[in-house]
Amino acid sequence: MFDSLLQLHTAPILLAQAHGAAPAETHTATGTPPAHAAEGGGEHPTPLTFLGFSALAFVLILSFLALGTRGLRIVPRGLQNAMEMITEILYGIPEMVMGERGRQYAPFVGTFFLYILVMNLMGLIPGLKPGTASLSITLGLAVVAFFMVQYLGFKTHGISYIKHFAGPVWWLSFLIFPLEIISELVRPMSLSIRLYGNIFGEEQVVSALTNQLSPAAAVLMLPLQVLTVFLQAFVFTLLVTVYISLATEKHENDHGETAEAAAH
Amino acid sequence: MIYFAALALAIGLGTAIAALGCGIGQGTAVRGALEGVARQPEAGGRILSMMIIGLALIESLTIYALVLGFILLGKLPDTAQIMSLLQK
Numbered sequence: 505m506f507d508s509l510l511q512l513h514t515a516p517i518l519l520a521q522a523h524g525a526a527p528a529e530t531h532t533a534t535g536t537p538p539a540h541a542a543e544g545g546g547e548h549p550t551p552l553t554f555l556g557f558s559a560l561a562f563v564l565i566l567s568f569l570a571l572g573t574r575g576l577r578i579v580p581r582g583l584q585n586a587m588e589m590i591t592e593i594l595y596g597i598p599e600m601v602m603g604e605r606g607r608q609y610a611p612f613v614g615t616f617f618l619y620i621l622v623m624n625l626m627g628l629i630p631g632l633k634p635g636t637a638s639l640s641i642t643l644g645l646a647v648v649a650f651f652m653v654q655y656l657g658f659k660t661h662g663i664s665y666i667k668h669f670a671g672p673v674w675w676l677s678f679l680i681f682p683l684e685i686i687s688e689l690v691r692p693m694s695l696s697i698r699l700y701g702n703i704f705g706e707e708q709v710v711s712a713l714t715n716q717l718s719p720a721a722a723v724l725m726l727p728l729q730v731l732t733v734f735l736q737a738f739v740f741t742l743l744v745t746v747y748i749s750l751a752t753e754k755h756e757n758d759h760g761e762t763a764e765a766a767a768h
Numbered sequence: 769m770i771y772f773a774a775l776a777l778a779i780g781l782g783t784a785i786a787a788l789g790c791g792i793g794q795g796t797a798v799r800g801a802l803e804g805v806a807r808q809p810e811a812g813g814r815i816l817s818m819m820i821i822g823l824a825l826i827e828s829l830t831i832y833a834l835v836l837g838f839i840l841l842g843k844l845p846d847t848a849q850i851m852s853l854l855q856k
Contacts (some may be wrong), residue, residue, distance in 0.1 A: 694828065701831035708838070737822040 558635030786833030
């Protein structure tokens with residue numbers, strides 16, 4: 505009986521070795537399935553490929569900025585006009601969450617929004633891949649957001665930022681402390697997996713449709729893709745803003761009753 | 769063989785069951801939003817924004833199950849390999 509169980513357990517590894525597909529199987533840790541799953545028949549994308557596309561997004565944003573700030577006028581025209589509209593939106597997001605004091609966090613939060621949006625939009629163009637379709641990149645963004653939130657919390661409150669994790673009453677704090685720490689640590693995971701799952705799943709559906717039906721069928725996914733792209737960038741940014749506002753709120757309201765706390 | 773059968777069942781049913789809960793949750797959220805807009809149409813824009821954010825958060829729970837499905841999908845071998853395994 506143990507022999508057959510052991511054979512079942514090692515069967516995939518034996519098959520992989522027999523067919524020389526071992527490199528493809530070991531890449532599942534990063535979330536990219538092997539080439540036979542649903543890929544369009546090209547080579548197997550490594551995290552470096554996605555890093556290259558995210559660098560391309562970075563270069564695109566920089567060139568947009570450089571072109572848009574050339575010859576600044578008081579009454580904006582053309583590219584400068586578009587840039588000012590985008591800046592208004594980027595400042596509006598922290599203001600919507602935190603009010604007036606949100607404007608100081610707008611550069612940090614706005615960078616997330618713009619970067620994720622451009623990376624996601626690149627996935628809609630055939631031939632380019634969205635950088636966020638790699639768990640490495642989304643995890644990197646989420647970890648940066650996590651450390652920034654902790655840093656802002658310590659900067660605002662000093663060492664008594666630890667009291668945020670203690671809950672409302674002090675004699676229950678030894679129970680609530682682990683729960684709050686765990687929920688704080690889970691935030692980067694949920695942020696990264698939400699963004700990664702949405703964009704990567706969208707890409708897989710499009711490639712499955714293209715392979716099984718025809719490329720024209722994948723065009724039908726385009727409206728849903730555009731909605732998802734904008735929505736996921738917005739939700740990531742909004743959640744980071746909410747976490748910042750929770751960590752830096754000055755007045756100690758009742759911990760569970762503000763509208764932002766309900767967005768956990 | 770049970771391993772592959774159970775794996776295939778898990779892949780097929782995992783996201784489906786998660787989508788069931790997500791459908792119920794998002795339906796409740798949209799019902800609340802529609803009732804709010806029906807009571808006060810001027811608040812339509814703000815209610816729409818909050819509804820969209822709520823829907824994205826509920827949907828992210830199903831996305832977690834979908835990501836697990838993708839990870840498990842990578843552990844399924846090809847049909848040709850299973851056929852050659854069955855022949856032995």
